[in-house]
Amino acid sequence: MGWQGKYMKRNTAYLGMFLALALICSYVESLIPFYFGIPGVKLGLTNIVVVLLLYTSGAKEALAISVLRIFLAGFLFGNPFSILYSLSGGILSFLIMYALKRTGKLKVVTVSTAGGITHNIGQLIMAAFVVENANIMYYLPVLLIAGFVTGFLIGILSQEMIFRIGDRIGR
Amino acid sequence: MKKRFGKTDILVLAIVFAVLSGIWIFTSFIIKEEGADVVITIDGEFYKQVSLREDQEIKISGDETAANILKIQDGKADMVEADCPDKLCVHQKSISKNGETIVCLPNKVVVEVKSGEDAEYDSVAR
Known part of the structure; x- marks a missing residue:
């Protein structure tokens, strides 16, 4: 076994741990009746894991964990629809965060805030397709603000974690 | 000490926040007309249109398995029961203004809520 095999082994163990962490975050969030009077608003604790991986391990790893987490959490605590909504939000926000990070001009907080906002946009677009009614875009303004706030909070938490333990995780 | 916020970040965050708040304030001001009817659709298909002026309870059931109960009282529509697991639509506040919606995703x-005229138009267009 060469160094590549060793790296793979180490990486698999790491990613497995992060996937478990993301699932725990999902579980904790499903326990908290986090309700603001608007459907679809969540704190998005699991995004800490995604942001953390994006900055410490890499884009591929972050995307893989995000998608796997969505499917597993959907099977465990949700329903087929929650998978669909989370998936569209998760992938859109990931792409935006990745693009913004690549510019190299923005800090973690801003990247995460953009992720929070676009996550809600992605989810709402999918919801509009599923119910075949564009009128639910009525929620968009509130969801955008909610995404900003939650994304910002998650960004601060993620940034602190990256500063403190970032060099000990990942490659 | 690592830098947590750069100048660009503060600028971008401030602009984005201002724009989003602007959209929010703007839309909550333009949508304040009291509506006349509620239009119920299931899976994008027109189901029923009822007046907000009559107090009543409507059972919404597309097929035999899924059902919601909508209550209309004092010109407001409120989802009072749903057989879905998350019950987000039940928690939602009652609606009465033009364009407001209650959505039960599962x-x-x-x-x-629609004003009298465009509600009829929409039900035909679908």
């Missing part, structure tokens, strides 16, 4: 039910 059952694909959308309840929307």
